[in-house]
Amino acid sequence: MVSEKLKLIRIEADLTQDKMAEIIGVSKKTLVQVEKGRKTLGFTAAALVAVLFRRGEIMHSLFGDATLDVLDLVATRSNSQAWYRTMGGKVWWTEERREGSYSLQKHVFTGHYRIIDEERYLHYYSLDPAEAEKRLAELTGGLRSEREREGSVDE
Structure with missing residues (x-):
């Protein structure tokens, strides 16, 4: 970019x-x-x-x-762990969608997207809504599979 x-x-x-x-x-x-x-x-x-x-x-x-935050995220990001705890985004961020313990949010002014977990840790940040949706699916894919396995055990 x-x-x-x-x-x-x-x-x-x-x-x-x-x-x-x-x-x-x-x-x-x-x-x-x-x-x-x-x-x-x-x-x-x-x-x-x-x-x-x-x-x-x-x-x-x-x-x-969030320039410095984004750089820090990119520089230190691993595929499975978040590194930065946000304040939750109740003022400047609107929740677009929630999947399991993850929330896809959009910034009110800049239009940036981010994904945070229920403990408010940042997992993803982007301007591209399609990429944000893709990353949300990646993050929640493991959760869905785990729930499906648990559901099949209960039956």
């Missing part, structure tokens, strides 16, 4: 391609390739852009006020 918006981020910051390349530690040639959509930034460069320009409108449109 950062790669796709890199040119806009650079222009918003009023930086030349040379200066932006220097700041994020890539060659000007690489920067041009990214801006033209021929390459994407690696995680380190994308994370640096996100952190350095997080107060700009372009970055805010991507991640809202």
Whole structure:
């Protein structure tokens, strides 16, 4: 997502391609390739852009006020464990759907989606509703299978 918006981020910051390349530690040639959509930034460069320009409108449109949280989630995420406990989202988040112990929520202003569990731990964060639904299905798939097995034992 950062790669796709890199040119806009650079222009918003009023930086030349040379200066932006220097700041994020890539060659000007690489920067041009990214801006033209021929390459994407690696995680380190994308994370640096996100952190350095997080107060700009372009970055805010991507991640809202959660830029650092999203980076931390991506950097430390494992497939099975959440790492970050939220406040529950009763003010800025609306629940789109609940599956088992997971809640798919949408941010009131930014339109971002996230999945938290009943203890308010964050499991997923995205702008893409289809990806959020897919991740919710992945998270709850094991729960459904377990419930189905338990149900068949009871019968």
